[in-house]
Amino acid sequence: xxxxxxxxxxxxxxxxxxxAFAPMLFQTALCLRNTGVLDYLDKQGKxxxxxxxxxxxxxxxxxxxxxxxxxxxxxxxxTCKEDHYYIAKVGHFLLHDTxxxxxxxxxxxxxxxxxxSLEEALKAGKPTGLKVFGEWPTIYPALSQLPHAARESWxxxxxxxxDGAFDAVLPHIFAYQPGSLYxxxxxxxxxxxxxxxxxNDVSVTLxxxxxxIALARENIEAAxxxxxxxxxxxxxxxxxxxxxxxxxxxxxxxxxxxxxxQIIAILNRVAGVMKPGxxxxxxxxxxxxxxxxxxxxxxxxxxxxxxxxANGNSRFYSVEKFCHYLEMAGFRLxxxxxxxxxxxxxxxxxxx
Amino acid sequence: xxxxxxxxxxxxxxxxxxxAFAPMLFQTALCLRNTGVLDYLDKQGKxxxxxxxxxxxxxxxxxxxxxxxxxxxxxxxxTCKEDHYYIAKVGHFLLHDTxxxxxxxxxxxxxxxxxxSLEEALKAGKPTGLKVFGEWPTIYPALSQLPHAARESWxxxxxxxxDGAFDAVLPHIFAYQPGSLYxxxxxxxxxxxxxxxxxNDVSVTLxxxxxxIALARENIEAAxxxxxxxxxxxxxxxxxxxxxxxxxxxxxxxxxxxxxxQIIAILNRVAGVMKPGxxxxxxxxxxxxxxxxxxxxxxxxxxxxxxxxANGNSRFYSVEKFCHYLEMAGFRLxxxxxxxxxxxxxxxxxxx
Numbered sequence: 056x057x058x059x060x061x062x063x064x065x066x067x068x069x070x071x072x073x074x075a076f077a078p079m080l081f082q083t084a085l086c087l088r089n090t091g092v093l094d095y096l097d098k099q100g101k102x103x104x105x106x107x108x109x110x111x112x113x114x115x116x117x118x119x120x121x122x123x124x125x126x127x128x129x130x131x132x133x134t135c136k137e138d139h140y141y142i143a144k145v146g147h148f149l150l151h152d153t154x155x156x157x158x159x160x161x162x163x164x165x166x167x168x169x170x171x172s173l174e175e176a177l178k179a180g181k182p183t184g185l186k187v188f189g190e191w192p193t194i195y196p197a198l199s200q201l202p203h204a205a206r207e208s209w210x211x212x213x214x215x216x217x218d219g220a221f222d223a224v225l226p227h228i229f230a231y232q233p234g235s236l237y238x239x240x241x242x243x244x245x246x247x248x249x250x251x252x253x254x255n256d257v258s259v260t261l262x263x264x265x266x267x268i269a270l271a272r273e274n275i276e277a278a279x280x281x282x283x284x285x286x287x288x289x290x291x292x293x294x295x296x297x298x299x300x301x302x303x304x305x306x307x308x309x310x311x312x313x314x315x316x317q318i319i320a321i322l323n324r325v326a327g328v329m330k331p332g333x334x335x336x337x338x339x340x341x342x343x344x345x346x347x348x349x350x351x352x353x354x355x356x357x358x359x360x361x362x363x364x365a366n367g368n369s370r371f372y373s374v375e376k377f378c379h380y381l382e383m384a385g386f387r388l389x390x391x392x393x394x395x396x397x398x399x400x401x402x403x404x405x406x407x
Numbered sequence: 408x409x410x411x412x413x414x415x416x417x418x419x420x421x422x423x424x425x426x427a428f429a430p431m432l433f434q435t436a437l438c439l440r441n442t443g444v445l446d447y448l449d450k451q452g453k454x455x456x457x458x459x460x461x462x463x464x465x466x467x468x469x470x471x472x473x474x475x476x477x478x479x480x481x482x483x484x485x486t487c488k489e490d491h492y493y494i495a496k497v498g499h500f501l502l503h504d505t506x507x508x509x510x511x512x513x514x515x516x517x518x519x520x521x522x523x524s525l526e527e528a529l530k531a532g533k534p535t536g537l538k539v540f541g542e543w544p545t546i547y548p549a550l551s552q553l554p555h556a557a558r559e560s561w562x563x564x565x566x567x568x569x570d571g572a573f574d575a576v577l578p579h580i581f582a583y584q585p586g587s588l589y590x591x592x593x594x595x596x597x598x599x600x601x602x603x604x605x606x607n608d609v610s611v612t613l614x615x616x617x618x619x620i621a622l623a624r625e626n627i628e629a630a631x632x633x634x635x636x637x638x639x640x641x642x643x644x645x646x647x648x649x650x651x652x653x654x655x656x657x658x659x660x661x662x663x664x665x666x667x668x669q670i671i672a673i674l675n676r677v678a679g680v681m682k683p684g685x686x687x688x689x690x691x692x693x694x695x696x697x698x699x700x701x702x703x704x705x706x707x708x709x710x711x712x713x714x715x716x717a718n719g720n721s722r723f724y725s726v727e728k729f730c731h732y733l734e735m736a737g738f739r740l741x742x743x744x745x746x747x748x749x750x751x752x753x754x755x756x757x758x759x
Contacts (some may be wrong), residue, residue, distance in 0.1 A: 056478075057480035057481070057483075057485075057486055057487055058485075058486060059486060060483070060486050060493075060496055062495070064494075065558070065699070067495070067496030067499070067500055068481075068495075068496075068500050068504065068507070068701070068702070069495050069700055069701040070497045071500035071501055071507045071701075072507065073438045073704060074432055074433055074482065075430035075433075075436075075507055075511040075512075075597075075705075076512075076705060076709075077432055078429065078430050078433050078514055078522050079428035079518070079522065079708035079711045079712075080429055081430050082522045082523075082525040082526075082709065082711065083525070084427075085525075090526065114530070115420055115529045115530055116532065117665060118722070119518075121528070122711060122713075122714055123529070125707045126710065126711060127410035127696075129708070130426065130704075131408070131409075131412070131413075131414060131419075134409055134410060134412050135409055136410045136713030142421030143414070143419070144414050144415075144418075145414065145415055145426070148423035148634075149426070149427075152423065155423045157422065158424060158427035158428060159426075159427040162427055162429075162430055162431070163523075166430065168520070169432065169706075170430050171519055171520055173438055174441060174442065175476075177438060177467050177475070178467055178471070180470070180471070210533075219671065252651075267497055322465035327752075336699040341667070342477065342481075348481075349421040349423075349424040350424075351425055351481055352425060352481040353424050353427075353428060354429065355478040355480070355481040356481070358474045358477065358478065359478060360431075361474075362471070364473055364581060370470070370473070370474050394680040396755055404595055
């Protein structure tokens with residue numbers, strides 16, 4: 056995807072300035088959206104609107120509208136002809152596209168301020184940007200206490216990217232008619248519940264840290280499915296023994312929380328206890344498995360959220376590197392399905 | 408320049424994601440530059456370098472290098488082929504181009520944090536972003552007390568954009584053989600000194616606020632040119648009488664500190680006292696007078712610095728609108744020279 060430098064020198068120096076002033080462009084786009092300018096231009100359609108019209112229909116003054124519109128022109132968010140401004144396609148997506156809105160809110164409300172110290176985070180191997188919200192080792196225990204906008208935008212982002220693929224992937228998993236499934240890093244129990252709703256016979260065991268298990272147990276009791284979902288509290292990085300009865304070991308956006316060495320260690324332990332014929336099913340977002348460059352860009356950008364805000368050391372991997380880790384841990388790839396939900400990939404593996 | 412929407416829907420949704428994650432791209436570019444990754448890749452040239460090589464030659468670990476490189480791929484700053492990374496043209500400009508470096512440092516050190524509250528600044532009409540540096544009404548009295556990096560980057564930016572055009576514009580002004588020149592908003596006296604060095608006969612009078620005059624006086628005494636440069640302390644927005652003896656009224660990046668109404672008011676007062684045959688010479692940066700789109704983009708982005716950090720209400724204008732203000736104040740444009748220095752425009756005007 057990124058093998059060749061396709062830009063001319065002129066395009067490249069232009070792009071360099073777009074990068075140098077990227078924070079201005081980002082904030083302008085956000086303000087054009089949040090002050091109602093884009094919405095008003097959208098409603099005017101091909102008639103367009105003058106600076107005066109737009110100002111009269113917004114909650115900011117003419118100077119404010121004019122600096123936003125001129126930066127909007129440079130950002131290709133709007134166009135202008137004979138004193139009339141028009142919403143451009145980029146503006147349309149900023150206004151109407153859910154993915155774009157979720158991404159933008161996440162960047163502003165969760166990441167923007169903390170990203171200022173990205174270099175510090177990279178050097179420390181810690182999410183030093185998180186200090187803008189308080190003193191926390193990682194973002195996960197902080198979630199319930201983030202400022203309102205940050206919390207809303209975090210959950211909207213998580214929901215948009217995590218849950219979208221469940222419907223699409225269920226048939227692939229249940230094609231194996233598993234009697235027993237381990238949900239490793241089962242988190243809130245959402246996937247375990249979906250499995251039990253999808254299939255009347257499967258029994259699920261959630262493997263996760265004790266504090267996560269406690270949370271998941273509540274959700275599962277509330278859903279009345281305690282008789283079909285069991286729990287096994289375990290630190291996958293520790294050396295406590297693992298159970299080995301599952302037909303399917305399921306890991307959804309779990310391994311992206313770990314470094315390559317940790318991924319190999321975890322998978323090694325799983326390989327050591329898996330029963331013959333059992334399968335490891337991994338669902339992840341990989342930047343080099345995306346159909347569209349926009350998606351690859353988004354994933355690589357989101358990795359820096361992990362660096363700076365989440366935990367300082369996880370990321371979205373490339374499927375190329377990830378498959379190498381699988382191999383090093385003793386697995387061979389049996390099947391790969393790309394583009395499930397919002398660009399998820401399912402990797403189905405067996406032990407060598 | 409921005410009359411037509413040239414993007415396809417696919418390009419536009421890609422561009423929308425580039426905007427949505429623009430702060431990540433900006434911080435990545437900065438870190439690739441500041442951690443030495445770009446410099447190392449530049450030195451490797453066409454040989455390229457592996458992730459391992461790059462890590463061994465930087466001051467950050469492999470994880471940190473890998474997230475930067477992958478975002479760098481998406482940002483077209485680097486390319487990758489067969490596990491070897493190469494610096495791309497964008498990366499070359501980020502590393503070697505003075506303008507790009509000055510812009511980027513200015514964005515990070517002066518503007519990045521304050522831009523978070525752009526919407527607040529637009530609504531308040533005040534540079535609310537400045538609060539990250541302390542309690543100041545505008546950035547000008549704060550300059551000497553900004554954090555070291557912010558001060559350095561501010562002056563580097565100011566120097567790069569303000570002084571570049573002086574050499575180029577002097578012959579245009581002295582073609583009129585002025586006996587007397589008023590330097591309105593003369594600031595530190597730099598232009599007045601240049602005039603006296605360029606021409607042995609001209610006498611210059613600096614018109615500015617009393618506190619600026621005090622500063623300029625020191626510089627001019629130090630240069631031994633007090634006998635040729637006079638001072639007239641005045642608030643150009645007030646109603647104290649102005650002197651009217653000058654052959655040339657010079658205003659360099661002065662009017663961009665004011666709103667359209669204020670510009671017209673100031674020019675009206677000047678028109679009222681100018682002697683017959685005198686000329687008004689204005690040097691400004693106009694975004695729509697630029698040869699390259701990168702320059703228009705940079706100026707429109709820099710306007711948001713004025714909004715958010717400098718004073719809350721000034722900006723780089725379009726020459727189209729600016730000429731309209733000249734006309735409303737009673738001036739006709741006699742001559743326009745574009746592309747002086749770093750994209751400056753000289754407007755020479757006479758009274759109607």
